[in-house]
Amino acid sequence: MEMTHKHAIEPRPALPADIPAMEALIARSGIALSAGFYTPEQAEAITRHVFGVDTQLVADGTYFVIEREGELLACGGWSKRATLFGGDQAKSGPDPLLDAATQAGRIRAFFVAPGAARQGLGRSLMRHCEEQALAAGFRTLELAATMPGVPLYLAAGFEIVERFELPLPGPVLVPLARMRKRIG
Numbered sequence: 001m002e003m004t005h006k007h008a009i010e011p012r013p014a015l016p017a018d019i020p021a022m023e024a025l026i027a028r029s030g031i032a033l034s035a036g037f038y039t040p041e042q043a044e045a046i047t048r049h050v051f052g053v054d055t056q057l058v059a060d061g062t063y064f065v066i067e068r069e070g071e072l073l074a075c076g077g078w079s080k081r082a083t084l085f086g087g088d089q090a091k092s093g094p095d096p097l098l099d100a101a102t103q104a105g106r107i108r109a110f111f112v113a114p115g116a117a118r119q120g121l122g123r124s125l126m127r128h129c130e131e132q133a134l135a136a137g138f139r140t141l142e143l144a145a146t147m148p149g150v151p152l153y154l155a156a157g158f159e160i161v162e163r164f165e166l167p168l169p170g171p172v173l174v175p176l177a178r179m180r181k182r183i184g
Helices: 016-032 040-049 055-060 121-135 150-155
Strands: 063-068 071-079 105-112 140-146 159-168 172-182
Touching (some): 016 055, 040 159, 040 172, 063 121, 071 121, 105 121, 121 140, 140 150, 150 159
Parallel strands (some): 105 140
Antiparallel strands (some): 071 105, 140 172, 159 172
């Protein structure tokens, strides 16, 4: 079922009440959409230890959801803070504000329901986040991409600037890519 651009794909700001549904979506997406990109062990480790809602983004009003008929289909956002990736469980210490004039804004935590993948939801979220970051004065965006996310970010004009591995309990190494894009 293909969605049209008029059919309820406009992102809205995430609310604290959305957090349980977002956490459930992130857990489903993290495992299902990693198939073919990560081993089951890598997908489980990154989903458990890294993926999740960063409640600071919700509080800042820079995290968004896309719903259709009351069902949460996607979430993602941008940030004016230093943290590059990870939910609340992966953070430690303060998360200072970035200087839009000299630092890159962050694209953060894009997740799509497995049954809604490849329907333009990620692209819609990306457009919305780029517009918001540009309005806030940012001219460059940066992100840490999981391998399943790299195709979306490349299609959105990001370039890989560094590949690295994230060590997680297990021990498990999960490949990621730091990506960057000029906007405006």
